[in-house]
Amino acid sequence: MICPRCGNTTWKVDRSLTVDSAPIRKQISRKMMDRAEQLVGDYTQDYVVRRRTCEKCGNRDHFVEISFADLEEVIKLRAAEDQSD
Numbered sequence: 384m385i386c387p388r389c390g391n392t393t394w395k396v397d398r399s400l401t402v403d404s405a406p407i408r409k410q411i412s413r414k415m416m417d418r419a420e421q422l423v424g425d426y427t428q429d430y431v432v433r434r435r436t437c438e439k440c441g442n443r444d445h446f447v448e449i450s451f452a453d454l455e456e457v458i459k460l461r462a463a464e465d466q467s468d
């Protein structure tokens with residue numbers, strides 16, 4: 384993953400959160416969890432949201448991690464939705 388600010392490719396994971404991590408949920412902003420839910424939540428609840436910090440410039444960003452199989456299904460689902468629009 385390339386940092387959009389400096390082009391560096393090494394990131395440090397700060398925080399990780401799954402759908403079931405309710406007690407530490409506030410460590411990842413509600414907005415980011417809602418975005419992940421919007422992107423993949425209707426297909427799978429088995430995803431992880433991670434906040435990473437660029438090791439070079441300190442830029443922070445959020446990432447969604449799902450399995451390859453789930454990602455392929457989400458892409459198919461979205462393509463089918465686009466065709467029905």
Ligand SMILES: [Zn+2]
Nearest residue numbers: 386389437440
């Ligand atoms: Zn950076």
